[in-house]
Amino acid sequence: MSGVFISFEGGEGSGKTTIASMIKEALTKEGYHVALTREPGGVEIAEKIRDIIHDVKYTNMDRKTEALLYAASRRQHLVEKVIPALEKGYIVICDRYVDSSMVYQGIARGIGIDEVYQMNLFATENILPKRTIFFDILPEDGLQRVYANKDREVNRLDLENIDFHRKVYQGYLTLCDKFPERIVKIDASQDVNQVFNQVLSRIQEIL
Incomplete structure (x- = not known):
């Protein structure tokens, strides 16, 4: 695959979705083909699963059911969106990916980070x-x-x-230490333009 796969991660209210749209616009102006997508969702079947996962009625959902639905x-x-775009040479920016499952279900839900990681390596074929x-923003500030x-x-x-959200935050910090060659940390409490410029710089390093 000739494209470049990039994911954005963070707790609730971290601003990653806003920055993702700004990054797509900036890279498109530079002449890149960019696909912006999200998880859970991005395609019809996945969006249907998203509806179930996020529905506030289902507070009794079992933690392993939740993890399997995400996977x-x-x-x-x-298979339906990301891989075809990468094969066409696109930059794919995904709002959440495997790391979200590792921190939300693996750590915050207590399933185990390695168990959730292995489940998702199976689902993604190690992609x-x-x-x-x-x-990076404190959960209290993000929720505000x-x-x-x-x-x-x-x-x-x-x-x-x-x-729960504090466990998610600590989980992300754990992943930053576990995968330093892949994950870079940006101070998301800054002004939106400062965050945008820093994110764009870290992406341009690998293009």
Whole structure:
């Protein structure tokens, strides 16, 4: 595959979705072909799974069911959208990927980071991003942004208590140490233009 696979990661309200759109616009102006997508979702079947995962009615969902649904959604999205775009030479920017499952289900839900990692390596056939940008912001600050943004989708994970989101944050820091060759950390508490410029610089390093 001749394209470049990049993922954006972070807790709720980290700003990664906003920056992803800005990065796509900037790279497109530079002449690159860019595909911007998200997980869970990105294609019809995966979006249907997203609806189930995020539905606030399903607070009783078993943690392993949740992890398997994410992996199933990821598989369909990968084979239907990500791989074809990479084969065409596109830069693919994915809003969340395997790392989200490792921290949300592996660490915060307590399934185990290695167990979730192996499950997702099976689902993705070992396809990982060339670079992952972690949007580093304290969970309290991120959630404050979520509640302040009336237009943002409020999902089942937003309803978790603060201890859950702190575990997610610590999980991301663990992954930064575990995969330093792939994951780079950006201070997401900065002004949006500062974050954008730093993210763009770290992406341009691998193009």
